[in-house]
Amino acid sequence: MPRQREWTERDLSILQELYELREMTKKQITVKHFDSEKYAHKRLYVMKKEGLITTNVYGKRTAGRTVTAAYVRLTEAGMDLLIERGLLDSKNYRARDLGLSIQQRQYITDANELFVQIPEVPYMDSRQIKRKYNLNRGNLTVGGFRSDKGDYMIYILMPDAREQTLVKIINEIKKHMKLRGFLVYYKSVSVKHAFETMSEKLNLVTGGIPVHLLPFNEWGIQITREYILTNTFLRLQKLLEPYGELKEVGHSSKYGFEYGLVQKERIGPWKDPYVIELLTRNMMTLKRCLTNYSIGVSQTVGRRVLLFCYEDEVEHYKQELSTAAHVDIVGISKNSL
Numbered sequence: 001m002p003r004q005r006e007w008t009e010r011d012l013s014i015l016q017e018l019y020e021l022r023e024m025t026k027k028q029i030t031v032k033h034f035d036s037e038k039y040a041h042k043r044l045y046v047m048k049k050e051g052l053i054t055t056n057v058y059g060k061r062t063a064g065r066t067v068t069a070a071y072v073r074l075t076e077a078g079m080d081l082l083i084e085r086g087l088l089d090s091k092n093y094r095a096r097d098l099g100l101s102i103q104q105r106q107y108i109t110d111a112n113e114l115f116v117q118i119p120e121v122p123y124m125d126s127r128q129i130k131r132k133y134n135l136n137r138g139n140l141t142v143g144g145f146r147s148d149k150g151d152y153m154i155y156i157l158m159p160d161a162r163e164q165t166l167v168k169i170i171n172e173i174k175k176h177m178k179l180r181g182f183l184v185y186y187k188s189v190s191v192k193h194a195f196e197t198m199s200e201k202l203n204l205v206t207g208g209i210p211v212h213l214l215p216f217n218e219w220g221i222q223i224t225r226e227y228i229l230t231n232t233f234l235r236l237q238k239l240l241e242p243y244g245e246l247k248e249v250g251h252s253s254k255y256g257f258e259y260g261l262v263q264k265e266r267i268g269p270w271k272d273p274y275v276i277e278l279l280t281r282n283m284m285t286l287k288r289c290l291t292n293y294s295i296g297v298s299q300t301v302g303r304r305v306l307l308f309c310y311e312d313e314v315e316h317y318k319q320e321l322s323t324a325a326h327v328d329i330v331g332i333s334k335n336s337l
Contacts, residue, residue: 005050007081011043015052016087018074021112021125022098023105026055026070028116044072052078058105071105074098110156110185110216111142118225122146129153133176140169147229150180156216157195159188166191166198177207181282183224185216196283208256210282222337227280236277239336240308246275255297256288261306273306278313279332290324298326308332 010033017032018024026044034040047053054073059066076095082088100108108126115123122145124132129144129151145152153176155169173182186192192213204211212228214220227235236259237246244263259275276289289305298304304326309317311331321327 005046007085011047011052012082012085012087014047015074015078015082018053018072019079019082019088019093019098020128021115022108023071023073023100024112024116025109026072028109028112029072032116032119047078050077051075052081058102069109071109106158107142107156110187111154114143114145114154114221114224117221118145118229121225121229124151133178139172140165141172145183145229147180152181152183152229153179155182155184157184157186157188157191159191161191161194163194163198166195167202170195170199170202170204173206173211174204177209179209181210181212181228182206183228184211184213185220186213187216199283204284206284208288209284210280211284212281213283214281219334223280226337232280236279239279239332240275240277243306243330244272249274255293256285256291257293257305258285260303270304271302273304273328276305276307276327278307278309278317279337290321290327293326295324295326304328306330310334 014029014033017029026040029044030037030040034043044053044055048055052075054075055070056073057068057070059068074095079088079095083090111126115125124144124146126141126143129135129141130137130139132151135141140155141153142156143154145154155173157166157169169184184195186195192215195213199211212224214223233246233248240246240261244261247260247262249257249260253274255274257274257276259277260272261275262272274289274293276285278285286307293305305324305328307317307321307327307329309329309331311333314329314331317329321329
């Protein structure tokens with residue numbers, strides 16, 4: 001047992017997170033717990049010297065190059081201290097069981113980045129969410145978030161992900177219909193396209209559960225934090241205010257629309273339009289809504305569709321929906337988010 005130092009609440013919080021998340025990089029710990037990188041280094045040095053943590057330097061592939069980072073892991077002494085302070089009931093794991101393989105480290109480090117960058121939303125590591133949903137150890141989810149509307153399961157697509165990996169993820173998504181949604185992060189444009197193509201080939205259907213396909217970068221994490229996990233409707237309502245008042249469609253419409261827009265000025269005899277928002281990158285929305293809501297149905301109901309996407313995607317959707325005369329496309333600047 002380490003000698004009787006005055007361990008702070010922050011020290012214990014770091015140890016507890018290392019127990020729950022298995023490993024974190026020094027940078028992740030610094031961002032989450034310290035204002036000063038210098039002080040973070042000093043404090044972690046003390047914790048290491050007292051035997052509470054151990055550190056190792058490993059390399060990982062990022063954007064086609066190897067980047068080294070210092071990884072921090074809990075020791076038996078660190079676990080004993082948590083038990084002594086009443087923060088752990090007992091040792092469910094031995095310290096050596098918390099170690100990661102090279103492949104696990106890549107996924108876990110990325111998943112932990114989401115935990116660090118979105119601290120206001122309760123996070124579940126892969127072991128927690130697998131236990132909660134009775135998933136086997138081979139399931140490819142890397143973690144999840146608990147929002148006020150339900151759980152989101154996280155997947156990360158590596159740049160060189162094999163076809164069989166994409167197939168496995170898609171089949172896993174098909175099986176879990178009790179979730180609030182899925183967060184699928186891609187680390188290259190090519191793997192994004194491969195995932196979309198494979199989803200179409202395997203006829204991915206979720207019964208209306210969102211599958212948000214997002215880049216694993218600062219912008220993708222911002223969308224997750226501000227427009228998916230927290231105050232989603234209110235933020236979208238404010239963002240789209242120049243076009244009318246966004247309203248939720250009660251229990252979703254029979255056509256699959258989640259929102260409608262109340263407009264002061266209407267075009268001819270048309271009623272207020274339904275809304276398709278692609279800003280949160282839900283890849284299921286477009287197909288689900290427009291499969292059920294054809295031009296003929298639109299004319300009968302008397303409601304057009306207003307599709308919101310990003311400015312640089314407008315031409316793409318104009319081409320894709322060239323025969324959907326009942327859909328109007330509006331581009332939103334990413335800078336307005």
